[in-house]
Amino acid sequence: MAIQGTLTINTRERGAAMGDLFGIFFEDLNHAADGGLYAELIQNRSFEFDPIDHPDYHALYAWDKVERGGGRGEVRIEKGHPLHPRNEHYVVIEVMKAGEVGIMNLGYNSGIPLKAGETYLFSMFARQEDGTGLKVRVAIEGVEGNTYAETAIAVVSEHWSKYEARLTAPATDFSGRLVVTIDGCGKIYLDMISLFPSRVFRNRNNGLREDIATLIAELKPKFMRFPGGCLIHDGSLDANARNSMYRWKNTIGGVETRPARRSNWRYNQTLGLGYYEYFLFCEDIGAKPIPIIPAGYDPHHKRVVPIEELQPWIDDALDLIEFANGDATTCWGAVRSSLGHPEPFNLEYIGIGNEEVGELFFERYAYFHRAIKDRYPGVKVINSSGPFAAGSEYDRGWKSARENQSDFVDEHYYQSPEWMLANYRRYDSFSKEDPHVFLGEYASWGNTYYNALAEAAFMTGLERNAHAVGLACYAPMLCNVDYINWKPDMIWFNNHQVFGTANYYVQKLFMHNQGDYVLQVSAEGFNPPVHKEIRPISGKLAVGTDQCSVEFSRILLHDHETGQWKYLCEENIYLDDTEEAREIGSARRMFELGAVESRHYTLSMKVKKISGRAGFLVHFGWSDESNHIQWEIGGWQNQDSMINAFVNGRSSILTQSLFTVENDVEYDLVLEVYNRCIRAYIDGILINDTEDRLPVIEPLYYSSSLDEATGDVILKVVNIQDVDVISEVNLGGMESRSLTVEVAELSGHSPEEENSFLEPERIVPIHRQLNSPVSHFEYVFKGQSITVLRMKKQPLYSEGTK
Ligand code: AHR
Numbered sequence: 001m002a003i004q005g006t007l008t009i010n011t012r013e014r015g016a017a018m019g020d021l022f023g024i025f026f027e028d029l030n031h032a033a034d035g036g037l038y039a040e041l042i043q044n045r046s047f048e049f050d051p052i053d054h055p056d057y058h059a060l061y062a063w064d065k066v067e068r069g070g071g072r073g074e075v076r077i078e079k080g081h082p083l084h085p086r087n088e089h090y091v092v093i094e095v096m097k098a099g100e101v102g103i104m105n106l107g108y109n110s111g112i113p114l115k116a117g118e119t120y121l122f123s124m125f126a127r128q129e130d131g132t133g134l135k136v137r138v139a140i141e142g143v144e145g146n147t148y149a150e151t152a153i154a155v156v157s158e159h160w161s162k163y164e165a166r167l168t169a170p171a172t173d174f175s176g177r178l179v180v181t182i183d184g185c186g187k188i189y190l191d192m193i194s195l196f197p198s199r200v201f202r203n204r205n206n207g208l209r210e211d212i213a214t215l216i217a218e219l220k221p222k223f224m225r226f227p228g229g230c231l232i233h234d235g236s237l238d239a240n241a242r243n244s245m246y247r248w249k250n251t252i253g254g255v256e257t258r259p260a261r262r263s264n265w266r267y268n269q270t271l272g273l274g275y276y277e278y279f280l281f282c283e284d285i286g287a288k289p290i291p292i293i294p295a296g297y298d299p300h301h302k303r304v305v306p307i308e309e310l311q312p313w314i315d316d317a318l319d320l321i322e323f324a325n326g327d328a329t330t331c332w333g334a335v336r337s338s339l340g341h342p343e344p345f346n347l348e349y350i351g352i353g354n355e356e357v358g359e360l361f362f363e364r365y366a367y368f369h370r371a372i373k374d375r376y377p378g379v380k381v382i383n384s385s386g387p388f389a390a391g392s393e394y395d396r397g398w399k400s401a402r403e404n405q406s407d408f409v410d411e412h413y414y415q416s417p418e419w420m421l422a423n424y425r426r427y428d429s430f431s432k433e434d435p436h437v438f439l440g441e442y443a444s445w446g447n448t449y450y451n452a453l454a455e456a457a458f459m460t461g462l463e464r465n466a467h468a469v470g471l472a473c474y475a476p477m478l479c480n481v482d483y484i485n486w487k488p489d490m491i492w493f494n495n496h497q498v499f500g501t502a503n504y505y506v507q508k509l510f511m512h513n514q515g516d517y518v519l520q521v522s523a524e525g526f527n528p529p530v531h532k533e534i535r536p537i538s539g540k541l542a543v544g545t546d547q548c549s550v551e552f553s554r555i556l557l558h559d560h561e562t563g564q565w566k567y568l569c570e571e572n573i574y575l576d577d578t579e580e581a582r583e584i585g586s587a588r589r590m591f592e593l594g595a596v597e598s599r600h601y602t603l604s605m606k607v608k609k610i611s612g613r614a615g616f617l618v619h620f621g622w623s624d625e626s627n628h629i630q631w632e633i634g635g636w637q638n639q640d641s642m643i644n645a646f647v648n649g650r651s652s653i654l655t656q657s658l659f660t661v662e663n664d665v666e667y668d669l670v671l672e673v674y675n676r677c678i679r680a681y682i683d684g685i686l687i688n689d690t691e692d693r694l695p696v697i698e699p700l701y702y703s704s705s706l707d708e709a710t711g712d713v714i715l716k717v718v719n720i721q722d723v724d725v726i727s728e729v730n731l732g733g734m735e736s737r738s739l740t741v742e743v744a745e746l747s748g749h750s751p752e753e754e755n756s757f758l759e760p761e762r763i764v765p766i767h768r769q770l771n772s773p774v775s776h777f778e779y780v781f782k783g784q785s786i787t788v789l790r791m792k793k794q795p796l797y798s799e800g801t802k
Helices: 210-217 275-285 311-325 331-338 359-375 392-404 417-422 449-464 502-512 579-583
Strands: 005-010 022-025 063-068 072-078 090-097 100-105 112-114 119-128 134-141 147-155 161-168 173-183 186-197 223-226 261-263 267-269 288-293 349-352 380-384 408-415 436-444 469-474 478-480 491-493 498-500 517-519 521-524 539-545 548-559 564-567 573-576 590-596 600-612 616-624 627-634 640-647 650-658 666-674 677-682 685-691 701-706 713-719 725-732 739-746 766-772 776-781 785-793
Touching: 005 713, 022 502, 063 072, 063 173, 072 100, 090 100, 090 173, 100 134, 119 134, 119 147, 134 161, 134 186, 147 161, 147 173, 173 186, 210 275, 210 491, 210 498, 223 275, 223 469, 275 288, 275 311, 288 311, 311 331, 311 349, 311 359, 349 359, 349 408, 359 380, 359 392, 380 392, 392 408, 392 650, 408 650, 417 436, 417 449, 417 640, 417 650, 436 449, 449 469, 449 502, 449 701, 449 713, 449 739, 449 785, 498 502, 502 739, 502 785, 521 701, 539 548, 539 573, 539 600, 539 627, 548 590, 548 616, 573 590, 590 616, 600 616, 616 666, 627 666, 627 677, 640 677, 640 685, 650 685, 713 725, 766 776, 776 785
Parallel strands: 005 725, 022 223, 022 469, 223 288, 288 349, 349 380, 380 408, 408 436, 436 469, 478 491
Antiparallel strands: 005 521, 063 100, 072 090, 090 186, 100 173, 112 173, 119 161, 119 186, 134 147, 134 173, 261 267, 491 498, 517 701, 539 590, 539 616, 548 564, 548 573, 548 600, 600 666, 616 627, 627 640, 640 650, 666 677, 677 685, 701 713, 713 785, 725 776, 739 766, 739 785
């Protein structure tokens, strides 16, 4: 086959600096920390699990009572004499008849993963009362009660004291148990029963699971955004409340002094992995820390700190910067130093709020911004533009960022792969004079090879536009397969295995080959891009509701192509999706209105919500259940009007504005469709205005950069089509050089393939090397491939011949 075109890289001119472009985002959802990266093997070590965290929880959750060998006794929870006021509960084991009486921990997933030959560090706090001393048997066992290793600990003190032991597993068993029983009769009090593998990442105390941490470290991220996500702002304003927002000061110091926390992801966060550990982890993996702190506003529950009480929240931000960067003479620098890290953590960035929406946030942001810039002018402050890619709140975030001169705006979106392809030029028009984009959360819905291809194509657009996009990280990062809150995720694990998805390997390729400066690439000779017509926005029309009872009336369709007007139903339509209706089996969520063939039409109607917490829906452009567009008014929090396009069941919220549906108010809805443009009006006001862009299938998607230290020229090329594209690659400016080309390539997979626990490395890049006697060469970019070419100049003459 002949060459189809040429990619010429201008190596003479450096473009925008790429800074810290590609990093990672860590949030403790999907049991990413507890039961995940945090290496603690005991679930509910401090007996603090509570129904506030999850309705199934109780203080003895994940613990079973043990009564063996004829022993009899009682196991109960008390809180009269706690180990620490913030760690109220502890277990009491009272043995009336000697035998083996005590408790057994079930761990996470199938149990405690024991590996043959590995040593485990046991610790607990204990006290007893009668002064005679009690012997505690500590054992690691199999699920059938077979003992792998055991030890005896004498508890003598009447005061809480820490006891430690080491146990080595003689066999591998991923369903192990930790058993703590009392030898003889008596009463004992236990708390903070802990078991860590002795091998943890970088041998840190209170450390991290080696396999997961290593996979993360191998990405070589430039930064880590943490600790959330919604996790940081969903909660009470009271820092001492169990369901408080994520307050960093609660997360440092001895683990026994950290309060347990309800996480909005419906489980208990021990905070064992706290701010100090996050900073250490960043340091260990060479990633700059980007903490995100709450701004005293919970957009999910509309909790807000009055402006006159905001100062302590601002102080938290300032203190955090001091904790990270201050020397030991500063108050918080001294705290860091006392924890074992006299050197600063060199914090450069701080984020205020996570995908916040609403005026209340923006009002507060300005106070944080000013205070931080006054005290720490060099620290870059990150504003927020909400959870959507476009719309009124997105624009509001940008307005605030411009007004306050924020350094970055945190954008978040989770979209279909088709949206990624349709929008890979999203940042081409962004100005370098504006605040920079921090793409703090993004992903296409799925972990297939096709998702990876679409994300890679999109990421070439991020790289090319490094003048505007300063930071970007895929989300979420981690998921424990038995505790899924959110899918897809970049890395999956259970209690003993971990694997990176195809998306992971794309991120890794981009991180390893980021470069320092953008280089311009020009393409010549290729076929023009093709707009892939997924479906016209015509077809079935329907109305619907979500958890409400609603009444639609006077539904009128104006077909602008035929000029026809028609009412789509003669009678009013009642839909009822309330819990009551569901209980008696009479729920009705959707009503089909017929179809429209035209691509230019207006649909209008009246609608009233009678009861329920959300709102209503207008479905259009309907080919089938998985491929349609919906105008959603209300949404899960009853605060949005948004246009949501589904392609093969994967949604993309094209635009959003704030709107709350009131009960018993009749609204006038008008939806206008003109080709791929969509406009929605409520009571005559334009509320959503968007275009459902078609995916652009380029012959190749590409970006290039210069690695300053090595002088390497890096070219990334994504070929989405299923046919090979042959291209000449030309290094303009290095005409007389011969090259060594290091190739990393993801190819040879069908779109639906995925990595899995069974085949963790089914999709991984292959590496090879090419030599070119001149600075231009022919390369076959395989169908459906992601290729990184790292071009290394050869010296003009070898040293010996000089
Ligand atoms: O990444 C998962 C969640 O998505 C984050 O917590 C939140 O910020 C976003 O809505």
